[in-house]
Amino acid sequence: MDGDIGHNKRNTIGYFIISFALVFALSFLVLFFLEKEVRTTKIEAVQSQEQRVVKLESDFMGREFSMVLSDLHYLHHAFENELLDTNSYVNVAANWAEFSTQRRIYDQIRYIDANGDEKIRINISEKGGYIVPAKDLQNKKDRYYFTETVKLNEESVYVSPLDLNIEQGKIEIPYKPMIRLSTPVYDEKGKLQGIIVLNYLADYMLSGFRDLANNSQGEIILLNANGYSLSSSNPENDWNFMFDEKKEKTFEHDFPNEWKSLIENKSQFTTEKGLITVTPVVLSHKFNADKMNIHDQQIILGDGSWYIVSLIERTQKNGELFNDNVWAMGLDVFVKNIYYFILIGIISGIVGFLVYVNRKTYSRIKYYSEFDPLTKTFNRRAGIAKLNELFPSDDRRQFLGSLCFIDINGLKEVNDTLGHKxxxxxxxxxxxxxxxxxREQDFLVRLGGDEFLIxxxxxxxxMAEKIWERIVQEYNQINNNEDRAYLISVSHGVVDFDNKQKTHVDDLISAADEKMYHEKQIIKANLSVIKEHKKI
Incomplete structure (x- = not known):
């Protein structure tokens, strides 16, 4: 008895330790994941916000480019016929000067003929657009934007790199960011006559870009295809490619791993440097789509794609935005909830005692509710429930199975003649x-009395019949090799089913039962399960 008391005490302590460990672990995990969810929610909110900001920036720049491209489209098609007639240049220049005055976003508007000679040039001043005299017009056949544009099909546009304007070999101060957009002009025979060039004052676009950047929790940067900053919160980091002493200072130089992910078209990712959100600047505009095949239209970027980048660097203040230090988070959860874990210890003592008292009773009840005590197989209720679980909830999933209904021949005769033992x-x-x-994935159910279901x-x-043949061989070996007072004889019936059949389980069992019954009638015709020399 004393040994039993000691054993019970050890069990109680063991259940206390197990209960405390389980409740502590469960509570800690719940609190940990709640903390993680809170942080994840914050992170997702920041990620979503940064995605919205870079999309706003991209949409804004897209609209700006669409506006400029529309202006280029207008100047091309509104004056297309007049540009083919040198006598109309005066009228075209006057109209373009008025257009320049109204828009005030173009440093120059030019028409250059196929030989590279400027025929019309409109400059902008504080008073508005004005026509440059013919004597000041120049030949531009060697300029990159001319040589690139004359290669294009009609309705195509060349977009130059975004850079700083240079006058007399020097960068103009204050900086004047410039983009040149040009499109070829063809006559009705398809012969190149010249190009139209817009010198867009990109400062208007960059100013709007910086205003939208204020919505970000981090730093918004506009990068060109080579990783140079075109616009950032620190002007000292912009336009480095324009200065020999700064050409090594690129985004790739400062953030090599992040740049690699960026050019691999990853839109948002977290690294040891912080959270990076990226979207390319997409230029899309359709010129005269009713007359042109869309495949003939092109927008050629002189320096490749641009990228809008949101960068939230890791700091002590925003540590919760980077949910990757599991140990630090776990310690934080424990410290915040220390009194709660003490309470868990008290509750665990009670739980441990209750578990000890009820565990055996619960296990016994559960076992006998599911298993047949004689054969240690599933009882009818549990077996049918397990069978129903095999049917997939998704009709698209392929499934196949078979039921084998079994009846032990002569069981009543054995009981009546030889006894229930x-x-x-x-x-x-x-x-x-x-x-x-x-097989391991198959299971046996005792339906009741002498009836089973495989x-x-x-x-x-x-395949089910082949397995049944092996079972029958085992019975025959016992009948031939063991000196039992009875023969083992079993009737069976097999049906199969799949996910395409809408048959109820009870109907399948009935079908298998019917097959078994036919076999039983044949077997019982000449069967006596009690061996002659054993009969009393």
Whole structure:
């Protein structure tokens, strides 16, 4: 008795430790994941906000370019015929000067003929657009924007690199960011006559870009295809490619891993440097789409794609935005909830005692609610429930199975003649051989009395019958080699089913039962399960 008391005490302490460990672990995990969810929510909110900001920036720049491209389209098609007539240049220049005055975003508007000679040039001043005299017009055949544009198909546009304007070999001060957009002009025979060039004052676009950047929690940067900053919160970092002493200072130089991910078209990612959100600047504009094949239209970027980058660098203040230090987060959760974990210890003592008192009772009740105590197989209720679980909820998932209904021949005769002890032995032997022979994924159900059901998971009738043949061979070996007072004889019937059939489980069992019944009638015609020399 004392030994039992000591054993009970050890069990109680063991259950206390287990209960405390489980409740502590569960509570800690719940609190940990709640903390993680809170941080994740904050992170997702920041990620979503940065995605919105870079999209706003991209949409804004897209609209700006669309506006400029529309202006180029207008100047091309509104004056296309007049540009083919040198006598109309005066009228075109006057109209373009007025257009320049109204828009005030173009440093120059020019028409250059196929030989590279400027025929019309409109400059902008504080008073508005004005026509440059013919004597001041120049030949531009060697300029990159001319040589690139004359190669293009009609309706195509060349967009020059965004850079700083240079006058007389020197960068103009204050800085004047400039983009040149040009499109070729063809006559009705398809012969190149010249190009129209817009010198867009990009400071208007960059100013709007910086205003929208204020919505970001980090730093918004506009990069060209080579990783040079075109616009950032620190002007000292911009336009480095224009200065020999700064050409090594690129985004790639400062953030090599991030640049690699960026050019691999990853839109948002976290690194040791921080949270990076990227979107390319997409230029899209359709010229005269009703007359042109869309494949003939091109927008050629002189320096490749631009990227809008949001960078939130890691700092002590925004550490919660980077949820990757598990140990630090765990320690923070423990410190915040220390009194709660003490309470868990008290509750765990009670839980441990209750677990100890009820565990055996609960296990016994659960076992006998699911298993047949004689054969240790599923009982009818649990077996049918497990069978129903095999049917997939998704009809698209392929599934195949078979049911084998089994009836032990002559069980009543064995019970009546030899006694229930040998009758139980017969039942147990039949069940044990089946359980030993079927596959791991199959299972046996005792429906009641002398009736069983084998559930074959994933195979049809043919394969199920082969397994049944092996079971029968085992029974025959016992009949031939063991000196039992009875013969083991079992009737069976097999049906298969798949996910395409809408048959109820009870109907499948009935169909298998019917097949078994036909076989039983044949077997019982000449069967006596009690061996002659054993009959009393």
């Amino acid at each position: 040998l009758g139980d032995e017969l039942i147990i032997t039949v069940a044990d051989i089946i359980k030993r022979t079927i 559930v074959f998971n994933g195979i049809g009738i043919d």
